[in-house]
Amino acid sequence: MVTETDTTTQPRIPLTKDRVFSAAIKIADQDGLDALTMRHLAEELGVEAMSLYYHVANKEAVLDGIIDAIMGEIEEAAGGFGPKDDNLDWKSALRQRILTARSVMLRHKWAPSVFETRTTISPVAMRYFDALLGIVREGGFSYDLAHHGMHALGSRSLGFTQELFEPENPDKTDAEEATAMMEQMADQLPYMVGMMMEISHDDPDSTIGWCDDDTEFNFALDLILDGLERLRIAS
Amino acid sequence: MVTETDTTTQPRIPLTKDRVFSAAIKIADQDGLDALTMRHLAEELGVEAMSLYYHVANKEAVLDGIIDAIMGEIEEAAGGFGPKDDNLDWKSALRQRILTARSVMLRHKWAPSVFETRTTISPVAMRYFDALLGIVREGGFSYDLAHHGMHALGSRSLGFTQELFEPENPDKTDAEEATAMMEQMADQLPYMVGMMMEISHDDPDSTIGWCDDDTEFNFALDLILDGLERLRIAS
DNA sequence: ACCTGAACACCGTTCAAGT
């Protein structure tokens, strides 16, 4: 029989790798990546920072772990990485998989930054890429073209693009600052000014530059997929 | 008349922003980005860490400064961002500009990581993008398509791709580790194994995955440029 | 005007020690 332990107050759930990773993701989701320190992580788990080192080798292992967990979320959202979806053409199948990955990424805005710093590819990520590779391969690609195609997709195969010069909080002063600078340099930036004027004409409250929205993602994705399809046919 | 100062030994070159940025780039080039700390930077300049704060607001300002300097190198390598190069078609002109930027990036392997963390775009970078925009605009693009095209190029417009899961030193154990893991999961990775077998057949000492070499960069670049050209014609 | 010493509030991590 399970008897009540005679510890003082709470039964205290024991620490596990998974609990550590979950807490880490929670912190990053709520307070951003900078808030994810070993000390905060321990605090979130009601434990001393040093206790973490009994379960994980170091902070890198934590980051590896949360990326693996994210890939797990993608697998779950996709209903598994089973090889044959249905009778979709390769392009639709690939886009579907990628947009599923993207839906998970949008829940974890910090994830791209962590992906970039990983040096070893996680097992779940390997299976993810194998599934993508399978889709194009079964779609009639040579391994060589499939390989190039994966590189061409880059981070987009995981559902995100790393935007350059993107302010963290676009509603803040960064955007105004950039706009002010552009106005000051207006004579040196003829085309940017022209573009701004034309686009603001059509859409008064658009701001150029920090717009990695779904429109841009889908535009680039389709551009690459269409290009690959043409190369496949030509080969 | 300029008299000899009565300071003890060396005349001591005074600190300037530019000297700070140059030293910072030198450190990053030689010892990597992690070695770029305010304390090391000061040491490199023969000064105490706190002295730096008289010339720059904080470390972010240093990072902004070295990115500006890198953009300056690109401008120099391109012989200026003058609007009209010659009688090249837009595609050749754009590729040329981008490959020039890439040649500078290859001298500063750490630069992509710093670019990703910038939240404000530097003035020189603005002029760079204006020049790119000018090339496609004069090549017959609408501003709308030009804008989408820039987003589609992403970091490639600056001459680099952020590779996922790229080991820092590919000659080290990371590659072996990844290969070992793949062999262990071979039954779950049918397509990766198939690809490896075929490619290693053609090229015995190739290793899959960490190959963001010029071949992949150019493949993806041309794929996107060709796609944009087709959209331009269709529009 | 330009640089510095001392100090603060943080990091990740080790190691011997507790239960």
Added chain:
DNA sequence: ACCTGAACACCGTTCAAGT
């Protein structure tokens, strides 16, 4: 087996003080 206290070697940054 699991957790902790104390400590180490670092960070970026401030502020009053020196010349």
